[in-house]
Amino acid sequence: MPATKFDKESIKNTIVGKVQRYNGLPIEEASKAQIYRALASTVRDQIMQKVVECRDIRKKNKGKRLYYLSVEFLMGRSMYCNMLNLLSTKEYTEALQELGIDLREILKEEPEPGLGNGGLGRLAACFLDSLSSLNLPAMGCTIRYEYGLFRQKIVDGQQVELPDSWLDNGNAWETAQMEDTCEVHFGGHVEEVMINGQQKFVTRDYYTVEAVPYDMPVVGYDAVTVNPLRMWSARSPKKLDLKNFSEGRYVQASEEIELAETISKVLYPEDRHYEGKMLRLKQHYFFTSASLQYILKEYKQTFGNDMSKLPQKVVIHINDTHPGMAIPELMRLLIDEEGLGWDEAMNITRQTIAYTNHTIMAEALEKWPVNMVQQLLPRCYQIICEMNRRLCERLWNFFPGDWDRIARMAIVSYDNVHMANMLVAMSYSVNGVSKLHGEILKEETFHDFNLVMPEKFCAITNGITHRRWLMSCNPELTELINQSIGTDWIREPGKLSELRPFADDAAFREEFAKIKQHNKERLAKMLKDRQNVDVDPAFMFDVQAKRLHEYKRQMLNALHILVLYNRIVNDETFTMQPRVFIFGAKASPGYTRAKQIIRMICALSRLIEKHPRARKMLQVVFLENYDVSSAEVLIPAAEVSEQLSTASKEASGTGNMKFMMNGAVTIGTLDGANVEISEQVGMDNIYIFGMRSNTVRDMYRENTYNPMTIYESNHEIREAMTQMIDGTLMPENPAALQELYHSLLLGSWGSIGDSFFVLKDFGSYSMAQKRLNADYADQVKWQKMAVTNTAMSGIFSSDRTIREYNEKIWHLEPLAKPKKK
Numbered sequence: 129m130p131a132t133k134f135d136k137e138s139i140k141n142t143i144v145g146k147v148q149r150y151n152g153l154p155i156e157e158a159s160k161a162q163i164y165r166a167l168a169s170t171v172r173d174q175i176m177q178k179v180v181e182c183r184d185i186r187k188k189n190k191g192k193r194l195y196y197l198s199v200e201f202l203m204g205r206s207m208y209c210n211m212l213n214l215l216s217t218k219e220y221t222e223a224l225q226e227l228g229i230d231l232r233e234i235l236k237e238e239p240e241p242g243l244g245n246g247g248l249g250r251l252a253a254c255f256l257d258s259l260s261s262l263n264l265p266a267m268g269c270t271i272r273y274e275y276g277l278f279r280q281k282i283v284d285g286q287q288v289e290l291p292d293s294w295l296d297n298g299n300a301w302e303t304a305q306m307e308d309t310c311e312v313h314f315g316g317h318v319e320e321v322m323i324n325g326q327q328k329f330v331t332r333d334y335y336t337v338e339a340v341p342y343d344m345p346v347v348g349y350d351a352v353t354v355n356p357l358r359m360w361s362a363r364s365p366k367k368l369d370l371k372n373f374s375e376g377r378y379v380q381a382s383e384e385i386e387l388a389e390t391i392s393k394v395l396y397p398e399d400r401h402y403e404g405k406m407l408r409l410k411q412h413y414f415f416t417s418a419s420l421q422y423i424l425k426e427y428k429q430t431f432g433n434d435m436s437k438l439p440q441k442v443v444i445h446i447n448d449t450h451p452g453m454a455i456p457e458l459m460r461l462l463i464d465e466e467g468l469g470w471d472e473a474m475n476i477t478r479q480t481i482a483y484t485n486h487t488i489m490a491e492a493l494e495k496w497p498v499n500m501v502q503q504l505l506p507r508c509y510q511i512i513c514e515m516n517r518r519l520c521e522r523l524w525n526f527f528p529g530d531w532d533r534i535a536r537m538a539i540v541s542y543d544n545v546h547m548a549n550m551l552v553a554m555s556y557s558v559n560g561v562s563k564l565h566g567e568i569l570k571e572e573t574f575h576d577f578n579l580v581m582p583e584k585f586c587a588i589t590n591g592i593t594h595r596r597w598l599m600s601c602n603p604e605l606t607e608l609i610n611q612s613i614g615t616d617w618i619r620e621p622g623k624l625s626e627l628r629p630f631a632d633d634a635a636f637r638e639e640f641a642k643i644k645q646h647n648k649e650r651l652a653k654m655l656k657d658r659q660n661v662d663v664d665p666a667f668m669f670d671v672q673a674k675r676l677h678e679y680k681r682q683m684l685n686a687l688h689i690l691v692l693y694n695r696i697v698n699d700e701t702f703t704m705q706p707r708v709f710i711f712g713a714k715a716s717p718g719y720t721r722a723k724q725i726i727r728m729i730c731a732l733s734r735l736i737e738k739h740p741r742a743r744k745m746l747q748v749v750f751l752e753n754y755d756v757s758s759a760e761v762l763i764p765a766a767e768v769s770e771q772l773s774t775a776s777k778e779a780s781g782t783g784n785m786k787f788m789m790n791g792a793v794t795i796g797t798l799d800g801a802n803v804e805i806s807e808q809v810g811m812d813n814i815y816i817f818g819m820r821s822n823t824v825r826d827m828y829r830e831n832t833y834n835p836m837t838i839y840e841s842n843h844e845i846r847e848a849m850t851q852m853i854d855g856t857l858m859p860e861n862p863a864a865l866q867e868l869y870h871s872l873l874l875g876s877w878g879s880i881g882d883s884f885f886v887l888k889d890f891g892s893y894s895m896a897q898k899r900l901n902a903d904y905a906d907q908v909k910w911q912k913m914a915v916t917n918t919a920m921s922g923i924f925s926s927d928r929t930i931r932e933y934n935e936k937i938w939h940l941e942p943l944a945k946p947k948k949k
């Protein structure tokens with residue numbers, strides 16, 4: 129088919145034509161939503177042209193392909209990044225302009241697919257962008273959740289969760305791939321049968337759910353590659369029960385269908401009850417099994433039935449433990465469906481699967497009750513037990529007699545299936561997501577495995593796509609960089625370091641500061657429009673935006689703000705650089721203490737607002753429903769980036785990198801990737817405070833920390849904490865923060881409180897804040913720091929991360945356009 133052109137004139141005609149065909153309207157009468165759909169469909173046409181081309185190259189090239197399995201892909205809106213990666217922003221902007229339409233207004237029409245909850249999911253999305261941009265053949269695999277992460281509203285100072293029905297008006301980017309629909313089986317029992325003298329295992333009486341794939345294309349920047357994100361949707365094979373229906377039992381008539389389809393209903397269903405936990409296991413197995421069936425089908429189509437070459441042609445990457453059932457499932461498919469022997473299947477599996485760990489938090493290291501796995505996945509359970517038996521045998525030779533250690537390392541122990549242990553034992557690569565996290569995995573989390581199989585472990589520091597997190601969200605800064613150092617940095621983000629000398633260039637700094645000011649104004653406008661909140665763009669913008677979790681210590685920030693308030697109120701001569709502290713955070717619905725922290729922040733905001741002198745220099749804003757789209761406005765406007773996690777707890781962090789890239793200065797602990805950020809910018813361009821990771825780990829081991837001694841000796845902390853419960857913060861309900869207050873002092877069930885060392889690190893944090901406040905007054909100094917941060921951020925591009933994964937783990941060949949003869 130001859131290629132269609134996507135120049136300005138053709139784009140105009142196409143959009144006008146589509147509005148006429150879809151809506152029967154002239155463009156002047158079309159609504160924004162109608163224009164959005166016509167525009168998205170035009171961009172999609174342009175992408176599809178590339179899809180065909182890319183498919184063709186892949187068919188000829190027959191190279192290895194990566195399948196990246198993740199329960200989360202936090203994609204954000206696609207329209208603008210698609211145009212950017214197609215090198216067509218100018219054409220589209222001008223085409224619309226000539227039709228009298230402002231592109232920026234249309235972009236807001238796109239619903240954001242919230243198919244993720246935090247760093248893990250956004251990392252997966254950044255990876256897809258970099259994979260395509262580096263022309264590496266890959267497919268993302270996940271669930272097509274009908275409801276993404278909840279929409280957050282703040283009502284009376286508290287978080288309220290609303291359903292996020294992002295698919296209401298359809299998803300303009302996806303295409304259903306009906307021919308790849310497959311069956312996933314649950315339940316039943318396993319029978320051993322002899323077929324042609326061979327022992328076989330057959331599952332009987334299972335029930336079936338159909339998996340229907342929808343593909344969303346991810347275009348690379350100026351690349352030939354378009355990689356799909358494949359989202360599996362659950363569908364019941366049963367049709368409407370007409371008998372029930374015609375007899376008036378309407379609910380029963382579709383009950384079974386509904387039940388099967390709940391599998392892809394919501395992201396992270398509540399799992400405090402048995403049904404919820406079961407549903408999560410079903411979700412994980414559902415998309416893992418469907419993905420693996422597809423992987424083998426595609427492999428066989430290209431390479432025939434010889435499975436021994438699988439590791440040369442396929443790599444399956446497991447993003448955290450959630451898709452870990454890929455291991456028994458691949459074993460099952462190889463043994464039961466492809467007829468391989470156990471040893472061969474095990475060798476192939478071990479050479480095909482790689483695993484990334486994203487957290488050392490004990491509660492996030494997944495385990496499943498044995499009876500649940502046995503009931504839901506009886507054949508996989510058998511395979512797990514056999515893998516466990518062999519692993520323990522091997523460990524017994526390594527650690528003879530050391531039962532405790534072997535039990536800790538086993539796949540099945542204490543009535544649970546331990547996913548992380550299974551993944552470490554059965555994959556060829558285990559990586560952490562920052563240098564420090566990689567070390568902790570080897571020394572602590574997987575210490576014993578590292579003694580047995582040290583060759584598997586490595587660390588690859590996370591990254592973010594500079595295309596979304598700089599070029600798309602901060603066009604003015606992008607333009608300034610291009611004018612100063614040219615555009616090579618776009619392909620080689622390390623070259624951003626060429627900006628460093630510009631820190632000493634007064635004219636450059638002035639431009640840099642002006643852009644920050646515009647971005648602050650843009651954020652102020654958004655806050656006004658969305659929440660009717662007034663912020664003064666002359667204030668310093670200080671931002672902490674990330675999931676709400678005790679280890680991330682939003683509480684440390686909040687407590688410090690309350691202390692600042694007291695300093696203002698108690699001392700009429702006290703002044704500080706006017707500063708607005710902006711928080712963005714969703715708390716998991718069942719995580720009560722996290723929700724109390726949100727309450728505390730909102731209460732702080734109200735308290736300060738009521739005080740005529742305090743409000744002149746201090747403000748707290750809670751940004752509702754923090755998501756990718758609001759991050760794209762928030763981050764470019766930030767001057768201070770708060771990265772306060774208890775050292776050792778934040779595996780990497782990626783928000784820290786986004787803020788840095790946009791010229792915010794970090795105040796943070798030496799945790800996760802903050803360590804590497806501090807190495808890049810140097811200690812003069814970052815505010816480091818608090819205990820170091822080793823000290824924290826020693827303190828946990830020794831169990832000697834007592835927050836009470838700090839409470840007693842530090843009157844500022846005492847005063848602020850008392851205000852949490854004496855009606856100062858919560859005049860209408862003084863008891864509301866009592867539990868939170870106690871958690872900082874006493875803990876529960878006899879354990880000591882403040883398990884994340886908020887009080888312990890307070891003094892050091894407060895000193896760092898004092899330095900920061902003083903430095904901000906010296907704007908020359910401050911702007912130099914800001915420029916240095918942007919200049920040194922190139923190493924945190926996910927292009928670097930993906931190159932490293934490819935060199936160390938995946939070994940994929942980049943796709944290339946065939947040379948014209």
Ligand code: 26V
Nearest residue numbers: 247248251396486487561716778779780781782
């Ligand atoms: C968290 C939650 C919280 C809400 C309920 C469901 C649920 C399920 C799993 C998890 C674990 C998430 C692990 C995670 O997001 N880790 C983050 O991964 C980032 C990318 O590597 C990294 O930068 C962050 O430091 C790490 O916390």
